[in-house]
Amino acid sequence: MNEEMKIAIYGYGNLGRGVELGVRQNPDMELVGVFTRRDPQAVKTLTGVPVYAAEDVEKFAEKVDVLIICGGSASDLPVMTPALAKCFNVIDSFDTHARIPEHFANVDQAAAGSCHTALISAGWDPGLFSLARLYMNCVLPEGKDYTFWGRGVSQGHSDAIRRIPGVKDARQYTVPVPEALERVRAGENPELTTRQKHTRECYVVAEDGADTALIEKQIKEMPNYFADYDTAVTFITEAEMKRDHMELPHGGQVIRTGATGQENGHHHVMEFSLKLDSNPEFTASVLLACARAIGRMHGRGIYGCKTVFDLAPADLSPLSPEEIRAHLL
Amino acid sequence: MNEEMKIAIYGYGNLGRGVELGVRQNPDMELVGVFTRRDPQAVKTLTGVPVYAAEDVEKFAEKVDVLIICGGSASDLPVMTPALAKCFNVIDSFDTHARIPEHFANVDQAAAGSCHTALISAGWDPGLFSLARLYMNCVLPEGKDYTFWGRGVSQGHSDAIRRIPGVKDARQYTVPVPEALERVRAGENPELTTRQKHTRECYVVAEDGADTALIEKQIKEMPNYFADYDTAVTFITEAEMKRDHMELPHGGQVIRTGATGQENGHHHVMEFSLKLDSNPEFTASVLLACARAIGRMHGRGIYGCKTVFDLAPADLSPLSPEEIRAHLL
Numbered sequence: 082m083n084e085e086m087k088i089a090i091y092g093y094g095n096l097g098r099g100v101e102l103g104v105r106q107n108p109d110m111e112l113v114g115v116f117t118r119r120d121p122q123a124v125k126t127l128t129g130v131p132v133y134a135a136e137d138v139e140k141f142a143e144k145v146d147v148l149i150i151c152g153g154s155a156s157d158l159p160v161m162t163p164a165l166a167k168c169f170n171v172i173d174s175f176d177t178h179a180r181i182p183e184h185f186a187n188v189d190q191a192a193a194g195s196c197h198t199a200l201i202s203a204g205w206d207p208g209l210f211s212l213a214r215l216y217m218n219c220v221l222p223e224g225k226d227y228t229f230w231g232r233g234v235s236q237g238h239s240d241a242i243r244r245i246p247g248v249k250d251a252r253q254y255t256v257p258v259p260e261a262l263e264r265v266r267a268g269e270n271p272e273l274t275t276r277q278k279h280t281r282e283c284y285v286v287a288e289d290g291a292d293t294a295l296i297e298k299q300i301k302e303m304p305n306y307f308a309d310y311d312t313a314v315t316f317i318t319e320a321e322m323k324r325d326h327m328e329l330p331h332g333g334q335v336i337r338t339g340a341t342g343q344e345n346g347h348h349h350v351m352e353f354s355l356k357l358d359s360n361p362e363f364t365a366s367v368l369l370a371c372a373r374a375i376g377r378m379h380g381r382g383i384y385g386c387k388t389v390f391d392l393a394p395a396d397l398s399p400l401s402p403e404e405i406r407a408h409l410l
Numbered sequence: 411m412n413e414e415m416k417i418a419i420y421g422y423g424n425l426g427r428g429v430e431l432g433v434r435q436n437p438d439m440e441l442v443g444v445f446t447r448r449d450p451q452a453v454k455t456l457t458g459v460p461v462y463a464a465e466d467v468e469k470f471a472e473k474v475d476v477l478i479i480c481g482g483s484a485s486d487l488p489v490m491t492p493a494l495a496k497c498f499n500v501i502d503s504f505d506t507h508a509r510i511p512e513h514f515a516n517v518d519q520a521a522a523g524s525c526h527t528a529l530i531s532a533g534w535d536p537g538l539f540s541l542a543r544l545y546m547n548c549v550l551p552e553g554k555d556y557t558f559w560g561r562g563v564s565q566g567h568s569d570a571i572r573r574i575p576g577v578k579d580a581r582q583y584t585v586p587v588p589e590a591l592e593r594v595r596a597g598e599n600p601e602l603t604t605r606q607k608h609t610r611e612c613y614v615v616a617e618d619g620a621d622t623a624l625i626e627k628q629i630k631e632m633p634n635y636f637a638d639y640d641t642a643v644t645f646i647t648e649a650e651m652k653r654d655h656m657e658l659p660h661g662g663q664v665i666r667t668g669a670t671g672q673e674n675g676h677h678h679v680m681e682f683s684l685k686l687d688s689n690p691e692f693t694a695s696v697l698l699a700c701a702r703a704i705g706r707m708h709g710r711g712i713y714g715c716k717t718v719f720d721l722a723p724a725d726l727s728p729l730s731p732e733e734i735r736a737h738l739l
Contacts, residue, residue: 102671106551127672181739182732207739209545212723213682214738216538219699219726220692222435341695342431343456347687353542354683358676363549366670370548390724390734394541397548398719403511405719409547410510410531410540 085111086376087144088369091135091165092151093117093124095329096174099365100149101127107369109399113145142168146379147372149173158201159184166191166199166386170379172368174204181207189386198379199386203371204364205355206230210335212389213353217337221349224339227265229257229278233331233360241306242283245299247291250319252326254282257333268338268348274309281312284326286319331360370397414440415705416473417698420464420494421480422446422453424658425503428694429478430456436698438728442474471497475708476701478502478694488513495520495528495715499708501697503533510536518715527708528715532700533693534684535559539664541718542682546666550678553668556594558586558607562660562689570635571612574628576620579648581655583611586662597667597677603638610641613655615648660689699726 088104090097093115104112105128114131117124121132133141138148148169152158154177162173166188175184184201192199202208206228214226235255242251261278264271271277283300287293297314300307317325334354341347357363371389374396378387398405417433419426422444433441434457443460446453450461462470467477477498481487483506491502495517504513513530521528531537535557543555564584571580590607593600600606612629616622626643629636646654663683670676686692700718703725707716727734 099670106670178739181735185735202739209549211739212545215723215727215734216541216699218738219702219728220538220695222695222728341428341435341691342688347691349687349692350683350685352681352683354679354681356679358678359671362670362676363678366549366551370545373548388735388739390727390731390739391722393720393722394544395719398544399548399551402719405544406510406514406717409543410507410536410717410719 085109086373087111087113087146088372089113089138089141089145089148089169090115090151091138091148091161092157093119093126093132094151095361096365096368097149097151098127099359099362100151100368101130102362103365103369106366107373107399109373110369113141116141138165139168145169146376147172149368149372159187162199162201163187163191166197167195168197170198170375172200172203172372172375174208174364174368175202176204176207178207185386185388193385196384198375198384200371200375200388200392201386202388204367205357206333208364208367208389209355210333210353213335213351214337215390217335217339217351217353221337221339221341221351223341223345224337224349225270226335226337227273227278228333228335229262229265230333231255231257231279231331233333233357234326234329236329238281238283238306241303242285242300245296247288247296248285249288250286250322252284252322254284256280256282262334262336265336265338266350266352268350270338276310279310281307281310283312283314284317284322285314286322287316328358329360330358331363332356373397373399414438415702416440416442416475417701418442418445418467418470418474418477418498419480420445420467420477420490421486422448422455422461423480424690425694425697426478426480427456428688428691429480429697430459431691432694432698435695436702436728438702439698442470445470467494468497474498475705476501478697478701488516491528491530492516492520495526496524497526499527499704501529501532501701501704503537503693503697504531505533505536507536514715514717522714525713527704527713529700529704529717529721530715531717532697534686534696535662537693537696537718538684539662539682542664542680543666544719546664546680546682550666550668550670550680552670552674553666553678554599555664555666556602556607557662557664558591558594559662560584560586560608560660562662562686563655563658565658567610567612567635570632571614571629574625576617576625577614578617579615579651581613581651583613585609585611591663591665594665594667595679595681597679599667605639608639610636610639612641612643613646613651614643615651616645657687658689659687660692661685702726702728 150173238253332355374392479502567582661684703721
């Protein structure tokens, strides 16, 4: 890996912009360009990197080492990732948990069949949190783990509120319940309901004359998204939304408690936590570290679909094996 | 891996006993026996597993998949691990940081030359904390990381106190300074001196008639061990030592703070923490998870010396790739 790794971005939203900025922090990488389904002339990148039409992407097959696909999990990635894995080494951040086995199989077939290497479901959850759960489960086989998310903006929940008639804009924060976190950290191994783990805070800009009481009721009773949670709805002005809610912070904890010893008398608590000012920029940073590993695996002739569980940690690092042993072990 | 992996223990102290108990939590493993340099007749295991003389270990070369070497880093492991790697797949918890490159080279030569697979420096630090540092550095290239240890018993420091004339017994706790931890978590990126990061608490049983003032002075002024720290010395009775200080708790934190974005305006905090009732039992649990990976790598013909950085996380798990994708991703 003496030559710079050539990265390209497919899809230019918050995540794509995060990748664009993140490449600058990785001196062993070079950004070839951004591919967009919009009119390339109308897209201006943050760093001046060139923009190309998504339909032209295959022309760049020989010029890109790893293509980072920055699309949505609902409808984009299930189609894009298998299609692009036929021409590129690819990475996505697919996070629809129930559909991972199906997505994995589709991407694996496309990548393996064309001698490419693909990574799905990278980021922080799935991604770093998945790694934390795996390491913790392996080290403490007899235990129980918990994942808490927040305080942070859930884009999916924000979108769900925006679809309600009379809503102009909305931001939803997922918030872990402090008492639940404390009980878990204390090793109580509590059984926690959905409602006991997280609350939901919604900030809503209503259209002029909209029935705010009805909007609040529709939010709080929305199945899957809000009905199982204690939800707080606050109506704010457009100016307040712009002033207080334009950032996309997030974070959370993975905690595993377990026991060892003669009578399992010794208790242990393992915790991995993140507190992020920008969810998309941090996710992008994870994707870039993973891109390094995928490029290297491809260079070794390891093809097909991978997850973070398959990446040797050393392959994520720009440092040599000697350097990481000397400085990080 | 349908057959049980055959594990053996070389060296039967606190860590060896931890491995013995830990095997029971891993249904895909079987404990062949314990090897000791003491008289095997005089050693009684906790679970009734057979005890053999260390000098007979080579006779078991065909009966053991992975040998876990539970010796000290100062004088045992630099000799034992390379010697045993000629006949076995081996794992140790070598933790003398400055000597890791030399130890790695010696073990690599022995293992590679005899088609064995070896892992050095496994445990939690080095080990899980090393992994945390690596992942964090790869994900946030522009940042700063900190490792705090404790509150926990440092065996090396306890031993150093016991060597002072007039000391009958001693226990030393390493304690992180709460204000330092808070400043790091707040993203202040402080430059911290040794003294600002940790304090040392010593509990000492003096011999009858010993000069406790002199002992206290000798502890506090001991170079490398205590002179650079704020150290508290408390004299206690033998009964108090037995009542309050027979456990070996430990733990700590790895924290990395870093920034991303246009002007590096978004800050992120990553933290991995451990709170352990029993340092040796937890370390043993890590070694066992690593043994699984080393056994599998050997089965694939991957030989030589490895560190935790080289182990694909999936190889640590008893679950199949499909299962870990479905349940942990």
